[in-house]
Amino acid sequence: MPERDLVIRNLTKRFAAAGGDVVAVDSVSFQVRATEFFTMLGPSGCGKTTTLRMIAGLESASAGSIVFAGRDFTSVPAQQRNIGMVFQSYALFPHLTIFENVAYGLRLRRIPAAELKPRIEKILDLLQLGALAGRHPADLSGGQQQRVSIARALVYDPGMLLLDEPLANLDAKLRVLMREEIRRIQRRLGIMSLYVTHDQEEAMSVSDRLAVFNLGRLMQLGTPQEVYAAPASLFVADFIGKANFFPARLAGRVGAGARVALAGGAEIATPRAMPLGAEEAPRIPAGCDAMLMVRPAAIGLDARAGDVSCRIGRVQFLGGIIRYTATADAALGEVTIDAQRPVDGVGEGAAAWLRLAAADAIVYLAAGRA
Ligand SMILES: Nc1ncnc2c1ncn2[C@@H]1O[C@H](COP(=O)(O)OP(=O)(O)O)[C@@H](O)[C@H]1O
Ligand SMILES: [Mg+2]
Numbered sequence: 001m002p003e004r005d006l007v008i009r010n011l012t013k014r015f016a017a018a019g020g021d022v023v024a025v026d027s028v029s030f031q032v033r034a035t036e037f038f039t040m041l042g043p044s045g046c047g048k049t050t051t052l053r054m055i056a057g058l059e060s061a062s063a064g065s066i067v068f069a070g071r072d073f074t075s076v077p078a079q080q081r082n083i084g085m086v087f088q089s090y091a092l093f094p095h096l097t098i099f100e101n102v103a104y105g106l107r108l109r110r111i112p113a114a115e116l117k118p119r120i121e122k123i124l125d126l127l128q129l130g131a132l133a134g135r136h137p138a139d140l141s142g143g144q145q146q147r148v149s150i151a152r153a154l155v156y157d158p159g160m161l162l163l164d165e166p167l168a169n170l171d172a173k174l175r176v177l178m179r180e181e182i183r184r185i186q187r188r189l190g191i192m193s194l195y196v197t198h199d200q201e202e203a204m205s206v207s208d209r210l211a212v213f214n215l216g217r218l219m220q221l222g223t224p225q226e227v228y229a230a231p232a233s234l235f236v237a238d239f240i241g242k243a244n245f246f247p248a249r250l251a252g253r254v255g256a257g258a259r260v261a262l263a264g265g266a267e268i269a270t271p272r273a274m275p276l277g278a279e280e281a282p283r284i285p286a287g288c289d290a291m292l293m294v295r296p297a298a299i300g301l302d303a304r305a306g307d308v309s310c311r312i313g314r315v316q317f318l319g320g321i322i323r324y325t326a327t328a329d330a331a332l333g334e335v336t337i338d339a340q341r342p343v344d345g346v347g348e349g350a351a352a353w354l355r356l357a358a359a360d361a362i363v364y365l366a367a368g369r370a
Pocket of ligand 2: 048049050
């Protein structure tokens with residue numbers, strides 16, 4: 001139902017700073033569907049928190065608009081937006097029980113006592129905290145404390161849930177458990193959720209769609225699969241998953257794809273070619289600079305023959321995969337190869353060949369010529 005969507009248009013935030021204004025969020029536009037789990041992903045300082053705070057009403061917008069369920073939020077005070085927020089720091093009251101921590105906001109809103117108890121019990125049960133209602137925060141683990149802060153955000157029955165790096169203080173194993181827990185609750189309640197993280201694996205695993213940010217700008221928006229399979233820029237290719245880049249020169253066009261020549265002579269034809277600038281890919285002439293992107297799993301290793309010769313540096317056993325790190329000849333740089341099983345005759349220090357699976361590679365084209 002589009003009428004329940006969140007619609008962000010040209011949202012901009014400038015902070016005054018000593019050396020001139022900082023543009024923390026630079027004309028960002030996106031739309032979040034009513035029951036969607038939507039993630040803003042990007043490196044530290046790219047404007048994720050500032051965007052979330054403007055949506056929550058904790059920060060004013062310098063320009064642009066925020067419309068939620070048909071209502072213009074841009075100048076609605078934070079407390080009237082009916083938004084639940086969860087932060088990295090749990091910010092629980094140490095002297096109050098779990099029950100009272102969750103009750104606090106409801107009491108402030110003068111919810112009648114008779115209504116209070118069933119509402120809190122329901123939300124504590126949903127978060128599997130029912131048995132802990134009488135305890136104090138100090139008696140809870142980090143994961144349990146974060147559950148309480150989620151319960152506190154949800155007990156108002158908010159129209160949307162905003163989560164700013166909620167798992168950053170937890171250890172790796174608990175982070176994985178908690179992200180699944182958050183996803184389960186979000187699905188159960190069908191609540192629009194905006195999630196902020198710098199962790200691409202976390203973003204990929206929980207999101208319906210994600211928006212990749214860099215330097216205050218929205219770089220790409222799509223499902224995790226779309227963004228992983230077809231990153232629209234070198235930045236996104238590098239940030240989402242692991243990527244190998246090989247400098248190349250455009251040799252010719254093949255339908256929607258391209259044939260490129262790598263330094264050292266190898267020619268690779270890929271089915272996909274994307275422009276890096278505003279120029280349309282088909283208009284970029286042969287001879288221009290290109291960058292070939294190949295995921296680690298799309299490179300094979302062979303002791304005898306292949307596209308590019310290399311020397312193996314490290315071989316790491318990472319459980320399900322074996323990760324080879326190699327230095328490609330002809331100054332093509334460091335390469336990461338993920339194999340399902342060890343490759344015969346290719347150990348640390350060995351000379352070997354890379355086979356680039358062209359069907360899974362993408363060529364990025366720059367209009368310029370080096
Ligand atoms: N209150 C503020 N005053 C000045 N600059 C700020 C303020 N808040 C954030 N910034 C700057 O805005 C940019 C984006 O910050 P932030 O939204 O916190 O990024 P993220 O959450 O993606 O790490 C950064 O360069 C940060 O230093
Ligand atoms: Mg932040």
